Structure formats: C-alpha cells, structure tokens
Amino acid sequence: MKTCLMLLVAVLGTALMSVPARAADDTYVLFEEGKAAFQAGQFEIAREKLNKVAERNPNHVPTQAMLATIKQKIGTDNTKLRTAYSTVIIEKIDFADVSLEEAVEALRMLAKKASNDKVVPNIIIKSPEIAQKTVSLNLSKVPLTEVLNYLGEVTGAKVTYDTTAVLFSNRASG
Template identity: 45%
Template structure:
C-alpha cells in the first residue's frame, strides 16, 4: 500500500513538473495546478467507478500532458473495458416500443420502411430511424416477421438477423451490411 501511495505521489509530481515545462508565460504554475486538480478529480472518479466522468476529465489532462503515463493507462483501460454512456441511437431506439409488427414476404428495404412508419407512429413523430443498407442485393432479400410489444432496436436486430446481415449503430444511422462484408479471409498463393 505504501509503495502504491508513493508511486502515486511521484506520478503526480512528475505530471506537475512536465506540465509546468510545457506551459509558457506567466501563470504557468496556476495552469499546472488546474491540470493537477482535473487529474485528481478524474482519478477519483476512475477509482469510484464513474468511468464516464473519469474519461472526460482524464481526456482533458491527456490533452494538456500527453506523456503522463498514469493518465494514459487509465484512459486505455476505460476505452478497452467501458462503453460510453448511451445517448446513442441504440438507446433512443430502445425507448420506442412497437405495439405490433407484422410483415410477410417483404424485402429488407420494405421492412425498413415499415419499421420507420411504425416507429414514427409509436413515438408521436419523435423517433424515425435512419438506416443505411449497404448493397442492392441485401436490400432485396425477403423476410417474414410477426412481433408484439417489441423495442425498435430489437425489431431492427430481428430483421437484420433474418436476412443474414449485421447491424452497426453509428452516430446518426444504423448501417446494415451482409455478414460476408464483415468477415475477411486471406489466402497465400505461391
């Protein structure tokens, strides 16, 4: 425990020193103290398990001092093990429940249009999914589906699975691509 505490204090001192060296002009010590305060808040959030706050604060520290190893390590761990809080399409789409979804022998493109209309009605016009289908061939695949009281994101997943596609939630749209597009193979020919 003592070694960890000493290492932490040394790490903080090194961070302050390197930050001070990178700062120029009068008031550099105030800037270094500000960076240290942000670092301490980010570190505290990290050890409390509040990864979203920790990520935001530690990203500011990394911008001011990209060579601070402990900050870089914590940010790497957060990126690898924690997804950011969802203000994403997936969360937005999960909040819309479709009362009834009935589709028989429709193409993927037609199914997407039907889900858009059902979502618009269920959300009072607030949520209309943006969906991009990669490839004409994929858009023409047929499916049949009958669901009740299902969240929009799950309905999209079922439709995607039925045509053998993969859904990727981007910032502004769901991108549907065939499974063959997501799997790459290499062969050596000599």
C-alpha cells in the first residue's frame, strides 16, 4: 500500500510539473512562428503571434524588440475592428475592371447585407491615385478582412485597421 501511495505521488508530481513545461513549449513555438513570420516580412501574422508571447512573458526582450519594429513599420493595428470585420462572410465577389473606389462602395453594401445591417465597414482611401486603380477579383464565401487584404494586394495599397476605419494608403507614405 505504501508503495502504491509513493507511486501515485510520483506520477501526480510529474504530471503537475509538466504543465508549466508544456505552456513554455507552446510559448516557444509561438515565438518561433512569430519570429519566422517577422523575418519573412509577414508583419501582421508576426504581430498576432508575438502579442500572445508578450501576454505570457512580458519581459521577453526579443519579442518586445520585434513588436516595436512592427509597430514602427506598420503602425498599431486595431484588432477589435479587425475581429468584427472577420466575422462578416461575403458570399460572392465578382469585380471586373472596376476602380478601387467602386469596389469599396460595392463591398460596403455586400458587408451590410451579409451582416443583416449590423456591419457597414468604414473604409477610407487616402490617395486619389489608389482610388482609381483598377481591380478584378472573383471570390466566394470569404471574410471581409480577406477581401480587404486582397484589394490591398491587387492595388498595391497598404491596408491598416485604425480605431474606427480601414485605411488604404500608399505603401511608401504609410
């Protein structure tokens, strides 16, 4: 009986000690994924992963350094707005040689319809040159955030989530 009790204590002790180790492993994996995304220039993905690392370990210097660089390069992202927009699924997009301005106007109506009038995206195009760029896009069942990202890629614009709006701006000027 004494042996069984000792064995039980040993097993429970080992199991309890491995919980922090697993959490540390998960944090390390998140950090490595964030670092890889950072080095590949995928700053949005890097920010998402590294913010999770910073929540778990706020004093991790490499994480804080990369987050500071990301903030300097692409600014502060409004994750609340991004999250709200990511829940809106656009059923069908079929743009053929329309200006970004026209695409954004159509997207507002599609998002409003897809969200039952709950979400009408506030989208600002900061440059007349970008507004007139031509867009062709054919997508089905895609989150609003992805449509916005595609529009940014196709037009060469930088897409930023501000406090109350999504901004399309020149990549050079920010």
